[in-house]
Amino acid sequence: MxxxxxxxxxxxxxxxxxxxxxxxxxxxxxxxxxxxxxxxALRYQIQFPPRGEVYDRNGEFLVQSKEAYDLLCIPREVTPFDTVRFASIIGVEVADVRAEIQKARKYSTRRPSVLFKQLSKEVKLRLEERRFRGFFTQYRTVRTYPTKMAGNLLGYVGEVDDRDMSRDPYYKMGDFIGKTGIEKAYEEQLRGIKGVKVELVDVHGMPKGAYQDGVYDTLAQPGRAIYSTIDGKLQQLAEELLQGKVGAVVAIEPATGEILVMANSPSYDPDLLVGRDRSKNYARMVFDLRQPLYNRAVMSSYPPGSTFKTVNGLIGMQLGVATENDLHSCPGGYPMGGVIRPKCHAHYSPLNMSGAVANSCNAYFAYVFRDILDRGKVAPTFRERYDIWREYVMSFGFGRKLGSDFTGERNGNVPSADYYNRIYNNRWNSYTVISLSIGQGEMGCTPLQMANMAAIIANRGYYYIPHVVKRVEGQDTIHSRFTEKHYTKVAPEHFNSVVEGMYQAVNVAGTATIARVAGLDICGKTGTAQNPQGADHSVFMSFAPRDNPKIAIYVFIEHGRFGATTAAPIASLLAEQYLTDTIKRPDMVEYVKNMQVHYPMYDRVGAR
Structure with a gap:
């Protein structure tokens, strides 16, 4: 025991x-x-990192972040206060203040709720001076756009939704995320890493300083800077020249695939989608018939018109059904069973390949197109020959996404044989689709694809995937897919006659002499894309100089009529600015800016 x-x-x-x-x-x-x-007695405040800046290729700011504050409240800590003074400081109605506080109470009386967002530093200081109990501010940043341009290119940020939060645990209610443009495409690099600040507060909710001298705080890590390929000065000029018109301009550096310009019209001032007026401005733009939020450069599928003749000429030579010396007469168009279709403008005749490109002869390329589809030399059956033609067209980047680093890129359209079989019940031939010979019919291409086409001709047969980012801070190189050459199915030697024709079109005697600038050797191809809903579209594809090209440009102006009327002068001015860093033709600038293009389908109503 x-x-x-x-x-x-x-x-x-x-x-x-x-x-x-x-x-x-x-x-x-x-x-x-x-x-x-x-x-x-502790308050945990998320420390939001400033988003990374965006620069142009010359180191000039395109996007910056500036200081802003969200106003939060904990309803159970709120004591009676002067709501009139409170609302006056923030710049809202008293009813708005009461409504927001009531919403916060319904959510939780103990947990903080955001009442008003993106307040200035001045407003924050005035609120703190009055010491309204139960209210506090939280630091964050908002975007600002020093140049007020390139809205569709740069994009905008907005609040996350349920889908954003379900896809990535980084985001919580009230966070912001890139919604379009570079802001969306490079969101992960731009957003940074959040921090947290632990603050000691008294029984009234007033801050008493960092808890434990900040030992439990973590610093926010700013987002990484983006160095874009865009030439800010050239982008600004493009947007000025597009004022009052509807369309797009894309310019590419052929040797790298870097996008120098991506301009849309109409566009918008990106600052309009920042701050407390954002919702009102966004709604106004959404209901604008001209769709300023719509990025025509990568999303619109336009008929390429006569600029597409170069593709058919190249394919015909590669398949051995055409040569650069073949001559074809043009009796005002292509004779088809006693009917002239498609018709053509007056020019000397007959023409070889270069002459046909320079004078944009419809008949010539109708002959080439029919030879591709009807000659047994290409393949035994018509269906096989059409499929081969389509395969060659797609090797130029048409009918599919190019794979750029830009959001919203569309495929365009190169109609398949199956499509025509359905439409014509398997009874169709080369006559049926003759409009494809001149880039009409069902053909659809984005301005980005056509600018890439200009770069392909400039490079004599290959391209780099177009991209808008040159470098990301902290990364040595861009993605390898942007440094790889992509070859078409046409051999380099066949491009010489097409290049010669584009040179003649501008510098000798062709459809684009308005685009000539002494000493720049601009090579170009006009296009007038038929439009059943009004005036034809004005199109111009070009590159310069002829040897060792530095820039390839595509301009598409809706309802701008002839390619030489509207699109060619714009491209010519952009080439002059980029290659010489000046413009010596102020009269041409004024001509373009004063050009009147009518859009009755947009103007008769004005808004949806």
């Missing part, structure tokens, strides 16, 4: 020692329980 008593005493002593040691550890060594006990 005595030994049992000793054992019991020892056990009790050991247990007491364990409890004492544990209490000592909890109360003295381990502060986590103390922190937990103090939670009611």
């Amino acid at each position: 005595e030994s049992r008593g000793k054992i019991l005493i020892i056990a009790v002593v050991v247990l007491c020692l364990i409890i004492v040691v544990r209490l000592f550890y909890i109360q003295v060594l381990d502060s986590s329980y103390k922190i937990f006990a103090n939670n009611n």
Whole structure:
């Protein structure tokens, strides 16, 4: 019995020692329980990182972040206050203040809710000066756009939705995310890493300083800077020249695939989608018939018109059904069963390949197109020959996404044989689709694809995937897919006659002499894309100089009529600015800016 008593005493002593040691550890060594006990007096504030800046290729700011604050409240800590003064400081109605506080109470009386977002530093300081209890501000940044341009290219940021939060745990309610453009495409690099600040507050919710001297705080890490390929000065000129018109301009550096210009008209000032007026401005643009938020450069599928003749000429030479020296006469168009279709403008005749490109002869390329589809030399059956033609067209980047680093890119359309089989019940031939010979019919191409086509001809048969980002801060190189050459199915030697024809069109005697600039050797091809809903579209594809090209440009102006009327002068001015860093033809600038293009389908209503 005595030994049992000793054992019991020892056990009790050991247990007491364990409890004492544990209490000592909890109360003295381990502060986590103390922190937990103090939670009611601590406020955890997310520290939002500033988004990374965006620069143009010359190091000029396109996008920056500036200081802003969200106003939050904890309803149970709010005491009676002067709502009139409060609303006046923020710049809202008293009813708005009361409504927001009521929403916060419904959400939680103990947890903080955001009342008003993106307040200026001045507003923050005035609120703190009045010491409204239960309210506090939280630092964040908002975007600002120094140049007020390239809205469709740069994109905008907006609040996350349920889908954003379900896809990435980084985002919480009230966070912002890139919605379009570069802001969306490079969101992960631009957004940075959040931090947290633990603040001690008194019973009234007023801050008393950092908890434990900030030992539990973590710093936000700013987003990484983006160095774009865009030439800001050239982009600005393009947007000025597009004023009052509807269309797009894309310019590419052929040797790299870097996009120098991506301009849309109409566009918008990106600053309009920042701040408290954002919702109102967004709604106005959504209901604008001219769709300023729509990026025509990568999303619109336009008929390429006569610029597409170059593709058919190249394919015909590669397949051996045409040569650069073949001559074809043009009796005002292509004679087809006693009917002239498609018709053509007056020019000297007959023409070889270069002459046909320079004078944009419809008949010539109708002959070439029919030879591709009807000659057994290409393949045994008509269906096989059409499929081969389509395969060659798609090797130029048509009918599919090019794979750029830009969001919203569309495929365009190169109609398949199956499509025509459905439409014509398997009864169709080269006459049926003759409009494809001149880039009409069902053909659809984005301005980005056509600018890439200009770069392909400039490079004599290959291209780099067009891209808008040159470098990301902290990364040595861009993605390898942007440095890989992509070859068409046409051999380099066949491009010489097409290049010669584009040179003649501008510099000798052709459809684009308005685009000539002495000493620049601009090579170009006009296009007038037929439009059943009004005036024809004005199109121009070009590159310069002829040898070692530095820039390839595509301009599409809806309802601008002839290619030489509207699109060619714009491309010519952009080439002059880029290659010489000046414009010596102010009269041409004024001509373009004063050009009147009518859009009755947009103007008769004005808004949806």
